[in-house]
Amino acid sequence: MKLRLFIFYMITVLLTLILGFGQEQLQINYERIAIPQMAPAIAFLVMTRFFPTLKIRLNIKFSKHGFISLLFALFIPFILLTIGFYLCILFNLHFGYTNNFLTILPMVLGGMIFGAIGEEIGWRGFLQPTLERQYSIIPSAIIVGLFWGLWHIGNYQYGITYMIGFLLFTISASVILRILLNKTENNLIVSVFFHLSINIGFFIFFKNSLTNEKMICINGFIWALTAFVISIISDRKGKRPITGVLQKSGSSA
Numbered sequence: 001m002k003l004r005l006f007i008f009y010m011i012t013v014l015l016t017l018i019l020g021f022g023q024e025q026l027q028i029n030y031e032r033i034a035i036p037q038m039a040p041a042i043a044f045l046v047m048t049r050f051f052p053t054l055k056i057r058l059n060i061k062f063s064k065h066g067f068i069s070l071l072f073a074l075f076i077p078f079i080l081l082t083i084g085f086y087l088c089i090l091f092n093l094h095f096g097y098t099n100n101f102l103t104i105l106p107m108v109l110g111g112m113i114f115g116a117i118g119e120e121i122g123w124r125g126f127l128q129p130t131l132e133r134q135y136s137i138i139p140s141a142i143i144v145g146l147f148w149g150l151w152h153i154g155n156y157q158y159g160i161t162y163m164i165g166f167l168l169f170t171i172s173a174s175v176i177l178r179i180l181l182n183k184t185e186n187n188l189i190v191s192v193f194f195h196l197s198i199n200i201g202f203f204i205f206f207k208n209s210l211t212n213e214k215m216i217c218i219n220g221f222i223w224a225l226t227a228f229v230i231s232i233i234s235d236r237k238g239k240r241p242i243t244g245v246l247q248k249s250g251s252s253a
Contacts, residue, residue, distance in 0.1 A: 001130070001133065001134055004047065004051055004054070004130070005127070005130060005131070007047070008043050008044075008047050008122075008126065008127065008130075009043075009147060009151075011042075011043040011046055011047070012039045012040050012043040012122060012151065013039075013151065013153075015036075015038075015039035015042050015043060016036045016039040016151065016153065017036075017153075019035045019036040019038065019039055020035075020036045022035065023035045023036065031108055031111075032107070032108060032110075032111050033110070033111030033114055033115070034111065034115050037114070037115035037116075037118040037119050038114075038115075038118035039118070039122070040118060040119050040120075040121060040122020040123055040126075040127075040151075041117070041118040041119075041121035041122055041125075043122055043126075044056070044121050044122050044125060044126040047126060048126075054130065056125070056126050056129060056130065058121065058125045058188050059184070059185045059186055059187050059188060060187065060188050060189055061187070062187070062189070063184065065183040065184055066184045066187045066189070066190060069180045069181065069183070069184050069187070069190045070187075070189065070190050070193055072180050073177070073180055073190045073191070073193045073194035073197065074193055074194075074197050075197070076176065076180075076194070076197075076226075077173070077194060077197040077198040077201050078197050078200070078201045080201075080219075080222055080223055080226055081198070081201030081202060081204075081205050081206070081219065082201070082205065083222055084205070084206075084215075084218055084219040084222050085097065085205040085206070087218050087222065088209075088214070088215055088218055091214070091218065093209070093212070093214055093215060093218075095205075095206060095208055095209035095212070095215065096208060097204055097205050097207075098203060098204055098205075098207045098208070101203065101204045101207075105200070105203065105204075108203070109200075112196055112199045112200065112203075113192075113196060115195075115199070116192045116193075116195035116196045116199060117192050119148075119195060120188060120191040120192045120195050121188065123144055123147075123148050123174075123191075124144070124177065124178075124181065124186060124188070124191040125186070125188055125191075127143075127144050127147065128140055128141065128144050128178060128186060129186055131143055131144065137178055137179075137182070138175060138178075138231060140178070141171075141174045141175045141177075141178035141179075142171055142174065142175060144174045144178075145167075145170045145171030145172065145173065145174030145175065146167060146170070146171055148170045148174060149163075149166055149167040149169070149170030149171065150167070152166065152170075158211050158213060159213060161213045161217065162211070162213040162216055162217075164217070164220075165213060165216035165217035165218075165219070165220040165221075166216050166220065167220075168217075168220030168221065168223070168224050169216065169219055169220040169223050169224075171224075171227075172220070172223035172224040172226065172227035173194075173198065173223055173227075175227040175230075175231060176223070176226060176227050176230055177190075177191055177194050179230055179231065179234045180194065182234070206219075
């Protein structure tokens with residue numbers, strides 16, 4: 001299992017580099033569409049083709065729980081990024097939101113949807129359920145969030161502090177999303193809308209400051225705190241303490 005996960009991730013990284021090179025050669029604007037975001041989806045197709053015993057199927061069927069989760073998936077990221085924006089102002093980081101986002105957003109929305117689908121097919125459609133065959137929900141989500149964050153190769157240039165804040169964000173977002181997916185059988189539509197809401201939120205509030213380490217660290221802290229609280233609430237409802245989940249994670253690693 002670990003070997004297959006390693007193969008999936010290496011294929012994803014290799015395809016990301018190839019697709020990124022191709023986009024540069026074709027001079028396609030990254031603000032309109034980021035073709036490397038399709039790498040996780042293509043890696044998923046490769047894995048299901050050469051390892052049919054994995055039997056991973058994408059779930060796009062809706063239910064009552066799926067609809068409720070979809071609403072949370074749309075609003076939670078946007079609310080957290082709004083809080084992050086005003087906290088940045090409180091700490092004298094006056095970035096200013098994207099004033100003309102209503103004009104620009106329709107032009108880039110298609111690319112955002114395209115990218116969200118491409119990533120979520122790989123991360124939550126393949127990697128998350130595959131990991132859950134060996135680990136419990138929270139540890140699996142943490143691993144997915146770590147791989148998801150490290151996959152953003154272009155962010156390494158902004159320094160270690162930036163990457164710590166960014167990884168804190170991706171790991172926390174992964175945990176929150178997995179809890180939302182808990183009663184939806186990993187519904188791909190829910191995860192795509194969650195990812196899309198993140199992209200739109202960053203576009204509106206932080207388009208002019210995406211490389212700022214203080215901004216990403218503040219947001220990382222907010223998301224981590226939220227993930228911790230939601231995890232506790234979720235575990236109490238399920239009559240399973242959060243410490244038990246973390247202990248299981250430690251023993252499985």
